[in-house]
Amino acid sequence: MTEQAWSTGVTKIVPNSVRVRGYDIAELMGNASFGQAVYLILRGDLPDEATGKLIEAMIVSSIDHGATPPSVLAARTVASTGATLSASVAAGIMSINNHHGGAIENCARQLGVIIARADGGDLEQAATDQLADWKSEGKRMSGFGHRVHSNDPRTGRLFELTREAGAFGAHCTAAMAVEKVFIAGGRPLPVNVDGAMGAILADLGFEPEVMNGFFMIARVPGLVAHVREERSRMRPMRKIDPNNHDYDGPDERSMSL
Ligand SMILES: CC(C)(COP(=O)(O)OP(=O)(O)OC[C@H]1O[C@@H](n2cnc3c(N)ncnc32)[C@H](O)[C@@H]1OP(=O)(O)O)[C@@H](O)C(=O)NCCC(=O)NCCS
Known part of the structure; x- marks a missing residue:
């Protein structure tokens, strides 16, 4: 049969x-x-080309973020045991979740809730009320705040390219409103790269279920580079201190555009 x-x-x-x-x-x-x-x-x-350029810029924006993100530490730790490239990179990918790289989908959904609450009216008021509700529930606003950056260097450029592509819509506007509400509340929490991607992908009409995939698509080259470096430069099973490391790659340089 x-x-x-x-x-x-x-x-x-x-x-x-x-x-x-x-x-x-x-x-x-x-x-x-x-x-x-x-x-x-x-x-x-x-x-169209501008949208393609925007998507590609999102992917470039998240290609790597140094040695401390959980996905890199996971990939390097697994690599240090002698695991294969695929197993090590997979360990990194498995570390992409709600709090790391996976805030894209949640941010898009939360911005959607704020937009619905505003119902065509005052977005900042809706954001103020909704953030207060979430705070009382112990829930954070995904896509905002960063362990290192107080002004994420990637987000401004992404929003610039979004405007060039004519895609700056309700979710991007809502993200700006949320940022203002955090400033007004005395705790500035900038849109981070995940938040910008969530807002932009929602305005481009992507379904939330695929959004975190963008971070995975973007981060694989970075993980491969870290795993290769771990295997070629480091001793097996070393103790990996997330903070005690320095950078010895090329000095600052520019594409001279
Ligand atoms: C990324 C993140 C973990 C960095 O956090 P951090 O700078 O180490 O700050 P902490 O976790 O110590 O939080 C400090 C305070 O800010 C608040 N805070 C931080 N980020 C917040 C957010 N996104 N929404 C609401 N409140 C937030 C915390 O509730 C905490 O408040 P408290 O002092 O009243 O308890 C955090 O901002 C966060 O959880 N963001 C949402 C998830 C996200 O976007 N992840 C992707 C990062 S690229």
């Missing part, structure tokens, strides 16, 4: 042909940016 066929709408493979969401892979190669291709595979259609 043959099993009933199941369907996939992502990529069609027949001998000598690969079509992603209908597009010939050879046509995409060299013509579509990685940002456009990521949008295509997740949404089903190719975006």
